[in-house]
Amino acid sequence: MDIVLTFSPEEKDVLRASFGALSSxxxxxxxxxxxxxxxxxxxxxxxxxxxxxxxxxxxxxxxxxxxxxxxxxxxxxxxxxxxxxxxAIAFSGEHTYVFNEAGIDLSGPGFNNKLSWSVINKYCTSKFGYLLYIGANPCVFIPLRAFSDAEQRRLFELMLASRF
The missing domain is CATH 1.10.287 (Helix Hairpins)
Known part of the structure; x- marks a missing residue:
């Protein structure tokens, strides 16, 4: 089952991802x-x-x-x-992240990337969102406001729990 998140990044997302990476x-x-x-x-x-x-x-x-x-x-x-x-052009429009069994499809202005679950080795959560890592480096920040409801967030957490 695909989990599709659509959101427009904000300045506070960059700060939260940066401080999330530091706090980890x-x-x-x-x-x-x-x-x-x-x-x-x-x-x-x-x-x-x-x-x-x-x-x-x-x-x-x-x-x-x-x-x-x-x-x-x-x-x-x-x-x-x-x-x-x-x-950065990537922060100027709407982002769509699709999480499925194969991996993660990330698309937005100026980028279209696919990540396999095998390259993601850990994640951190905070009261602002989720931060996924490749090695020791943060690679994807998902703000909590990207989730349409609590059920979608629960399904996402179950998907993460099954991977790590």
Whole structure:
């Protein structure tokens, strides 16, 4: 039995797929958060608490500037991902994903792909959708809003459960 999902991708789908891919790799996510958010703010606060009154102006500038800069870099990277997806032709129209016994047929503006179930090695679920993987790389994100009803979603979950 075929399960046919039709939807138009949105910006939030790209973000959710990106963060879903990161969250399935906790070491990579932890490193990114530590590098861009925790370390700069923590070092700036420690420096402020440990220094005496000398060079207070410089310490204050470091306290404000470096964490804000690194946090800005973190969000700039995320924004770039969304900006690139906006300009991609594949995100400009309706997508149709057909799941059947043979595999997955993916079609939309500028692409028409077929994936065999044998290349998909795992999947992750979240409150936003499903992320299918080839090896360690995410390849297909299916937002929950693509399902027409709870029954279609249940059938999809049964299909996934029979494969993995």
């Amino acid at each position: 790799r906790p070491v990579l996510l932890s490193c990114a958060v530590a590098l861009f958010l925790v370390a700069p703010w923590g070092m700036a606060l420690l420096r402020l608490m440990s220094e005496a009154d000398e060079a207070y102006d410089l310490n204050f500038l470091l306290l404000v500037f470096s964490p804000v800069l690194m946090t800005g870099v973190f969000f700039f990277i995320v924004w770039q991902q969304v900006a690139r997806s906006k300009s």
